[in-house]
Amino acid sequence: MNDRLDTLFVTLAAIPGLTVLRDEPLAPRTTWKIGGPAALLVEVASSDALVALVAALAAPAPVRWAVLGNGSNVLVSDRGFDGVVLVLTGALAEVSVQRDAFGPGRHAVQAGAGTSITRLLRTAKDQSLGGLWVLGGVPGTVGGAVKMNAGTRWGEAKDVLHAVQLATAHGLETVPVDALGLAYRHSDIARDAVIASATFAVGDADPDTRDELDRVLAHRKATQPLQLPSCGSVFANPPGDSAGRLIEAVGLKGHRQGDLEVSPMHANWIVNHGQGTAADALALIDLIRERVRAAFGVELRPEVQRFGDFGTLTREGTP
Numbered sequence: 001m002n003d004r005l006d007t008l009f010v011t012l013a014a015i016p017g018l019t020v021l022r023d024e025p026l027a028p029r030t031t032w033k034i035g036g037p038a039a040l041l042v043e044v045a046s047s048d049a050l051v052a053l054v055a056a057l058a059a060p061a062p063v064r065w066a067v068l069g070n071g072s073n074v075l076v077s078d079r080g081f082d083g084v085v086l087v088l089t090g091a092l093a094e095v096s097v098q099r100d101a102f103g104p105g106r107h108a109v110q111a112g113a114g115t116s117i118t119r120l121l122r123t124a125k126d127q128s129l130g131g132l133w134v135l136g137g138v139p140g141t142v143g144g145a146v147k148m149n150a151g152t153r154w155g156e157a158k159d160v161l162h163a164v165q166l167a168t169a170h171g172l173e174t175v176p177v178d179a180l181g182l183a184y185r186h187s188d189i190a191r192d193a194v195i196a197s198a199t200f201a202v203g204d205a206d207p208d209t210r211d212e213l214d215r216v217l218a219h220r221k222a223t224q225p226l227q228l229p230s231c232g233s234v235f236a237n238p239p240g241d242s243a244g245r246l247i248e249a250v251g252l253k254g255h256r257q258g259d260l261e262v263s264p265m266h267a268n269w270i271v272n273h274g275q276g277t278a279a280d281a282l283a284l285i286d287l288i289r290e291r292v293r294a295a296f297g298v299e300l301r302p303e304v305q306r307f308g309d310f311g312t313l314t315r316e317g318t319p
């Protein structure tokens with residue numbers, strides 16, 4: 001750990017609402033179960049603590065940092081993350097409902113960015129709220145779902161989002177959904193902004209679609225390899241096509257690199273049989289992109305976000 005991180009450890013440990021951990025393994029905090037440790041990992045339990053933290057990361061000298069949600073769309077380097085990883089907990093993982101906040105029958109669901117999508121959906125179901133079921137089965141947090149504009153074949157985060165609160169070195173700011181540049185698995189939210197909370201605008205659950213969530217979850221169980229660690233879809237679908245179809249067409253379904261395998265059930269998923277590494281994952285990603293480019297002239301865009309230093313890794317994964 002460098003001197004700046006050593007000093008930062010002491011500064012951050014003195015801020016109420018922050019829990020600071022050194023050399024914290026990241027693999028168990030991701031759904032792919034891959035990668036090395038974070039030099040510092042800070043659990044943040046309130047918006048005040050978050051604002052103080054972001055300010056401390058920016059001055060006197062900026063330090064490398066990133067937010068980790070549920071780790072369901074990240075590939076952590078085998079060397080880990082030589083900086084500060086932020087995890088939102090406590091009051092930043094709470095959810096509340098204000099009925100009729102946007103007029104009769106239009107309700108506000110306010111959720112800290114650390115809230116799991118499962119908890120958000122349970123609240124919606126318990127309170128007979130509609131709309132949010134389009135995120136059914138996405139194993140992330142509210143922050144990760146907004147940042148990635150997560151979605152399913154039934155809709156995406158931006159369809160139900162009203163606004164977010166962003167924390168930057170300048171404090172907290174409320175930003176309406178239209179200013180976030182949300183598009184298919186993409187947002188324009190700046191790298192140095194933390195989504196602190198999100199407000200969703202939803203109606204009452206439609207009695208005709210009340211069972212939709214159960215149907216969505218059953219469909220996923222039947223079509224996705226949920227029993228092995230993965231990051232879900234590795235690539236975004238190219239316009240008008242499906243990444244899984246293209247990968248299957250170039251014969252890579254079931255292809256293995258070390259302990260990682262292009263899932264025989266769903267070719268856009270790479271599953272980890274136990275000891276998979278980030279180097280193996282990158283090698284498979286490169287191979288898939290090359291083969292699909294050569295066969296179809298299509299450039300697949302990885303959806304998964306890289307965490308840490310991948311610097312000089314070659315195709316074979318040798319540093």
Ligand SMILES: Cc1cc2nc3c(=O)[nH]c(=O)nc-3n(C[C@H](O)[C@H](O)[C@H](O)COP(=O)(O)OP(=O)(O)OC[C@H]3O[C@@H](n4cnc5c(N)ncnc54)[C@H](O)[C@@H]3O)c2cc1C
Nearest residue numbers: 069070071072073113140141143144145150151195231232
């Ligand atoms: C089994 C499985 C199924 C999946 N199915 C789907 C699906 O149907 N649809 C879909 O869209 N995705 C799916 N995914 C991918 C993933 O669940 C989504 O992208 C999810 O939104 C990521 O949320 P997360 O909290 O895990 O974010 P992470 O993976 O932890 O982070 C993803 C990105 O968001 C950033 N981020 C996270 N929180 C914040 C915050 N508070 N402020 C700023 N930036 C933040 C991170 O820095 C990173 O860049 C699936 C993944 C798995 C493992």
